[in-house]
Amino acid sequence: MDNHILEVNNLHVSFKTRNGEVPAVRGVNFSLKKGETLAIVGESGFGKSVTAKSIMQLLPKQNTIIPEGEILYEGKDLLKFSKKEIQNVRGSDISMVFQDPMTSLNPTMKIGKQIMEGLSRHMSLTKKQARERAKEMLELVGIPNTEARLDAYPHQFSGGMRQRVVIAIALACNPKVLIADEPTTALDVTIQAQILRLMRGLQEKMDTAIVLITHDLGVVANMADRVAVMYAGEVVEQGTLDEIFYSPQHPYTLGLLRSMPNLDAPRTEPLIPIPGSPPDPASLGTGCPFAARCPYTMKVCHDHNPDYTAVSGTQAVRCWLQDERTPEEHVPEVIRKGRQTSEIAADQAAIDAAGGVPV
Amino acid sequence: MKRYLIQRFAYAVITLFIIVTATFLLMQLLPGTPYSNAEKLTESQRAILDAKYGLDKPVAIQYITYIGNLIQGDLGYSFQYQGRTVMSMIGDRIGPSALIGLQGLVFGTIIGLVLGIISALRHNTAVDYVSVTIAVLGMSIPSFVFAALLQYFIGVKLGWLPVALWENYQSTILPSLALSVTVIATVARFIRSEMLEVLGQDYVTTARAKGLNESGVIWKHVIRNALIPVVTMLGPLAVSIMTGTLVIEKIFGVPGLGEQFTLSILVLDYSVIMGITLLYSALFIFVVFVVDVLYGLLDPRIDLKGGSKA
Ligand SMILES: Nc1ncnc2c1ncn2[C@@H]1O[C@H](COP(=O)(O)OP(=O)(O)OP(=O)(O)O)[C@@H](O)[C@H]1O
Ligand code: SF4
Ligand SMILES: [Mg+2]
Secondary structure: OOOEEEEEEEEEEEEEEOOEEEEEEEEEEEEEEOOOEEEEEOOOOOOHHHHHHHHHOOOOHHHEEEEEEEEEEOOEEHHHOOHHHHHHHEOOOEEEEOOOOOOOOOOOOOHHHHHHHHHHHHOOOOHHHHHHHHHHHHHHOOOOOHHHHOOOOHHHOOHHHHHHHHHHHHHOOOOOEEEEEOOOOOOOHHHHHHHHHHHHHHHHHHOOEEEEEOOOHHHHHHHOOEEEEEEOOEEEEEEEHHHHHHOOOOHHHHHHHHHOOOOOOOOOOOOOOOOOOOOOHHHOOOOOOOOOOOOOOOHHHHHOOOOEEEOOOOOEEEOHHHOOOOOHHHOOHHHHHHHHHHHHHHHHHHHHHOOOOOO | OHHHHHHHHHHHHHHHHHHHHHHHHHHHHOOOOOOOOHHHOOHHHHHHHHHHHOOOOOHHHHHHHHHHHHHOOOOOEOOOOOOOEHHHHHHHHHHHHHHHHHHHHHHHHHHHHHHHHHHHHOOOOHHHHHHHHHHHHHHHOOHHHHHHHHHHHHHHHOOOOOOOOOOOOHHHHHHHHHHHHHHHHHHHHHHHHHHHHHHOOHHHHHHHHOOOOHHHHHHHHHHHHHHHHHHHHHHHHHHHHHHHHHHHHHHHOOOOHHHHHHHHHHOOOHHHHHHHHHHHHHHHHHHHHHHHHHHHHHOOOEEOOOOEEO
């Protein structure tokens, strides 16, 4: 468990606003191994982007407070880094791809220069070498006619091509971690698939670990090794892709799966939206944040926020239903069933790990 | 590029032509006569004078003659000063106006940019509030009030600079300062809001995410992009300088075009009024033309070949 390249422990992030301090991230935990893809899913406003930006420390200094937590990169806490040190990490060890390729490139700077900037910052290259490398990167992300494209401006590229450029910028210095915040949300479906394929290909080539933020479960199914589900600033459940999809243990994960289309399997049951609306982060009490919308709420849920319960070696959930004091008959069928599958999956994983006895 | 230039230039010429026509027609509507001693003139004396200045001809003929002369660079004779051409009068007067105008513009732009940029970088701090207040005051208080304040404090109280009159270089400083106040305020407000907008753009976050240091991000990505639209301010600024000189020159006794202009209006010196109006219009149209071209050169999104936004 300690060969993690990135580890986020009990991260809290709040913003100073006119109505006082508002928590956006409330105790997030996750970790990432080399070459692995972790998907972070959850509805809008649940602190996915804030989590991502706090890793790179790209949140506005004036109103951001990080009262607690650590972000370990190769074992060192990024939150304790000096300004200079964090600048050295950005773009060279950890890179980021943003949601909207139409706005994430400087409109008045040539593409080549925008790629070369990071290169000259982190690698001791001559101008010529940097340009050569920028050209290679454009080729790598599948942009034709690279020599001429280096001198083009962003508006001369389509959305999909721009996102390729953004990826080229992000990967130019061979980062060990790539954080992609909804990299395909702004693109149309066919382009989405191309970009995702590109990211996967490059990941294999460079052995990059990816944190992929999305609310598209189809994307998750295609890309992720592991999944963290966020609700109101917390990771309420995490596990392997199979665990989350086939044996979800948190009522929110269940609801999310039932409410979203476009999974691989053809659906027989109708889509069921989660009732109610997400809580206002400014007025969260001490209880479980999902209590108001959860179909299985108990008395304890309103007053006490549950802690993590490990369901398997890889799956953990924050829900009182996992507590042994909860009477078995109150735990809904789906979740009990999921637990068993998850045990089978864990056994299977143990078998695989031990050398593999094909079933 | 060439096509774009020609197109813009054609627009400029057409605009100027429309302004010439409009000014000419407006002049016909002004009451009174251009002769200073009109009451004492007899019928025949008046006819002779009218013939001399071409005022006996129908309006259409006067117009055609005027345009014809204009193309040859001839703005006609002054009605007020015997035998003086409008051209030579403008020539005598343009120097001081151009000097204080340019000084005010350049000084005001530089100070305004510095103030606005610092203000945006220190958004919502005391520095920001102070400079926003300065800008609001600068825009809302008329420049003649500042002129009077400058005269009183720096000219009379401290005695550092001449209160008025046009004697040496020192005489140009207070009028230029008075003119620059509006420029400072306008530019500071404009660049501040441009800066704040650019600072919030995703590509600035991208630049930070590359590991660039903060000053690199600010200079290469923020200020550069925030400066481009400032070029468009040149037009309105030129106007504010031109109208500013009308009052400022009077207050400081600067022998410039503005002062001549007010004088000529009072005595209905038609040809001089028209000459100066045309000069101001031509200047403004020229500035607009320059802005168009500069903007096209600075912002790669504007495609100069087609003359339209890409
Ligand atoms: N700079 C900021 N100042 C104040 N509040 C902020 C700031 N940035 C984010 N927030 C708040 O933090 C909360 C979490 O926002 P975040 O952008 O992380 O959501 P998200 O999960 O990424 O949602 P989406 O799917 O819409 O991108 C929101 O309530 C948002 O209003
Ligand atoms: S803790 Fe209670 S309210 Fe929260 S998800 Fe579990 S059962 Fe529902
Ligand atoms: Mg987001």
